[in-house]
Amino acid sequence: LYDTTLGDDVSSAFPDDELRQLLEQLVRMGNLLEPGATARHDHAGIQVSTSEVFALGRLAEAGAQSQQELGAHLGLEKSTVSRLVAGMAERGWLSRERQPDNRRLYRVALTDLGRDVARRVGADLREHHARLLGGLTAAEREGLAVGLSGLVRVLRDHHARRHPAR
Amino acid sequence: LYDTTLGDDVSSAFPDDELRQLLEQLVRMGNLLEPGATARHDHAGIQVSTSEVFALGRLAEAGAQSQQELGAHLGLEKSTVSRLVAGMAERGWLSRERQPDNRRLYRVALTDLGRDVARRVGADLREHHARLLGGLTAAEREGLAVGLSGLVRVLRDHHARRHPAR
DNA sequence: AAAGATTGAGTTGTCAATCTTA
DNA sequence: TAAGATTGACAACTCAATCTTT
Numbered sequence: 088l089y090d091t092t093l094g095d096d097v098s099s100a101f102p103d104d105e106l107r108q109l110l111e112q113l114v115r116m117g118n119l120l121e122p123g124a125t126a127r128h129d130h131a132g133i134q135v136s137t138s139e140v141f142a143l144g145r146l147a148e149a150g151a152q153s154q155q156e157l158g159a160h161l162g163l164e165k166s167t168v169s170r171l172v173a174g175m176a177e178r179g180w181l182s183r184e185r186q187p188d189n190r191r192l193y194r195v196a197l198t199d200l201g202r203d204v205a206r207r208v209g210a211d212l213r214e215h216h217a218r219l220l221g222g223l224t225a226a227e228r229e230g231l232a233v234g235l236s237g238l239v240r241v242l243r244d245h246h247a248r249r250h251p252a253r
Numbered sequence: 254l255y256d257t258t259l260g261d262d263v264s265s266a267f268p269d270d271e272l273r274q275l276l277e278q279l280v281r282m283g284n285l286l287e288p289g290a291t292a293r294h295d296h297a298g299i300q301v302s303t304s305e306v307f308a309l310g311r312l313a314e315a316g317a318q319s320q321q322e323l324g325a326h327l328g329l330e331k332s333t334v335s336r337l338v339a340g341m342a343e344r345g346w347l348s349r350e351r352q353p354d355n356r357r358l359y360r361v362a363l364t365d366l367g368r369d370v371a372r373r374v375g376a377d378l379r380e381h382h383a384r385l386l387g388g389l390t391a392a393e394r395e396g397l398a399v400g401l402s403g404l405v406r407v408l409r410d411h412h413a414r415r416h417p418a419r
Numbered sequence: 420a421a422a423g424a425t426t427g428a429g430t431t432g433t434c435a436a437t438c439t440t441a
Numbered sequence: 442t443a444a445g446a447t448t449g450a451c452a453a454c455t456c457a458a459t460c461t462t463t
Contacts, residue, residue: 164434166432166446167431191440219408222411227404231396233396234399238279292433
């Protein structure tokens with residue numbers, strides 16, 4: 088007796104290893120949180136990329152802003168933002184006007200159409216996330232809330248240390 | 254005294270919303286778990302892409318296997334695996350031989366050099382993750398372990414439902 | 420025909436070089 | 442010169458079409 092299955096995990100023993108493995112799986116599945124994050128997908132019948140989803144959300148929330156500001160919030164390079172915003176403007180979702188008092192900056196803002204798209208996409212996204220989170224137990228939800236807030240904090244610090252100018 | 258920096262985070266109300274926002278931040282920071290996941294980066298002085306890191310890990314753990322098997326485990330398209338493996342073979346990290354009894358399949362396996370690279374990259378990765386996790390409180394680590402395991406499960410189900418044949 | 424792997428075209432991102440306005 | 446935005450070249454994906462072997 089007394090448990091013969093002692094070394095049930097000889098290879099990589101200590102408990103932190105479980106967390107590490109979870110982290111790796113999370114990275115691997117990262118793109119699954121947003122369905123097909125790499126490509127365009129459908130939200131409420133509208134074809135959008137993941138960055139467009141976040142850009143719509145940010146603009147709806149924070150109002151008109153420069154491309155730099157938008158990029159900083161989205162964690163994207165200014166060049167990426169340039170093309171992203173150009174595409175969204177072409178679809179009529181936002182307007183780009185040079186800021187009068189400093190014509191180096193663009194003032195990017197949602198159009199009426201853009202606000203409508205943002206509303207519908209946002210609702211669909213919230214519904215999608217709610218469905219995912221509904222598959223968790225209460226303990227898992229609580230754990231996630233505590234754990235993720237810590238993880239986001241740590242990652243933000245780490246990122247700030249490596250990209251001080253951003 | 255007594256901390257005047259009260260309202261540092263008024264944000265938005267009900268608890269589920271907090272989790273949703275965390276999820277969104279996680280998606281946005283996804284690439285930060287692996288430094289610069291989109292491009293090549295450095296592990297122990299070796300230039301690797303994130304997929305190469307995972308491929309090295311999988312091959313070191315599971316031994317020789319087909320490209321399909323590798324792709325299934327990594328969550329990558331067979332076309333991506335084809336190019337990934339071609340690149341790693343060119344660098345001398347793995348061998349590709351047609352499986353004798355069924356020459357449609359490749360048998361992909363680490364070379365001696367590949368095993369060495371896998372060992373060094375793996376050690377560096379573990380160290381990196383340990384450092385990140387070290388920035389969490391004990392409660393956050395416990396919460397993460399519980400919450401992430403649930404999240405990974407839910408995402409896997411969701412993915413399986415959308416891509417039945419993979 | 421079906422299964423495994425490859426190739427071609429398109430998307431989203433990066434970094435480095437350039438253009439424009441201050 | 443510097444700051445904001447754009448353009449060019451390249452990396453890593455995906456999907457669809459094709460090649461090869463069974």
